[in-house]
Amino acid sequence: MEPQTINPMANILLVEDDEDLAELVLMHLKFQGHKVTRVARCGDALKLYQQQVFDLLVLDRGLPDGDGLDICHQLRQQKNWTPVLMLTARDSEMDKVDGLEAGVDAYITKPFSVLEFQARVRNILRRVSQVSVSSVDVEFNNTAMNFGLLKITPELHQVSLDDKDVVLTATEFTLLKFLASRPGRVYSKDELLGHVWNTEHSGYHHTVCSTINRLRTKLKLPSDEHHFIQTVWGVGYKFQPYQ
Structure with a gap:
């Protein structure tokens, strides 16, 4: 049986100190067709990030030399938006x-099912590679979007508000970009799940x-x-520029 992937040969870093769990995760990631590097310590993971570009970080929290969230904090401070799946x-x-505030994109608690893990990996890689918007005829490109004090620059994965950088996770940025591409258009939670998270699970x-x-x-600016x-109560959410 051939592995099926959304993003063939994604380069994934696994940071997990439990040997048995690491072996299981490695097996299933490789089955999906991905290249996987595994380390067991925070320090080793941060060193690798200075040498390589990864498509996904699968990160344990309790590591021998610290909290896995510290890795996520440091990457986000360095403007590194690699999606993070926390185990x-x-x-x-x-x-x-705490994980969401640190910039974690998805969270799975142990013990977890293999099917759930595989689905989360597929969805994250699909979400960051492209947002499916054909049903609402939205065009995504790398043109900067300016809304008064708010500026969104897709090509650089940057958002600024009142000339100050706004640090967003990959999911937050994708959601903002999606909504901002159709100002005033209201989307239900189910529509957002489908277009941004690529799932229909309510x-x-x-x-x-x-x-x-x-x-x-x-x-949000304190003075604004x-x-x-x-x-939009009973319907969903919309992006609303200054009137």
């Missing part, structure tokens, strides 16, 4: 919030809500009451 035994709501509605809330917080991402 962890910590399943409290606060732990998940059980992930909370993921849409939490990502929207983080975007609102990051795109305007919200670029607005809720």
Whole structure:
């Protein structure tokens, strides 16, 4: 049986110190057709990032030389937007919030099913490689989008507000770019799940809500009451530039 992938030969870094789990994850990533490098320490992972470009980071949290979130923090501070799939035994709501705030794109708690893991990897790689928008006839290109104080530059994966950089995760950036490409157009949670997360599973509605809330917080000036991402009650969300 041939492995099927969305992004053939994606270059993936696995940071996991549990030998048995690392072997299982390695096997399934390679089955999907990916190139995988595995290390067991934070320091080794950060050194590799100075030498290579990776398409995905699969990251354990409890590592021998520190918290895996420290890797994510450092990468985001360096403007590195490699998507991060966090594997962890910590399943409290606060732990998940900490991960999202650090820039984690997806979170799987141990123990997890192989099918769920494979699906998460496929969805992340699909999401960052391209956003499917054919059904709403939206064109994505690398042209900078200017909305007064807000500037979105897809080619550089940059967002600035009032001339200050706004640090977004890969998912947050994709969602913002998608909404901003059709200002005023209202999208339901199901539509956003389909176009941004590439899933039709309504059980992930909370993921849409939490990502929207983080975007609102990051795109808000203390002295300005305007919200670029607005809720249309009973319908969904829209991007609203200054009037």
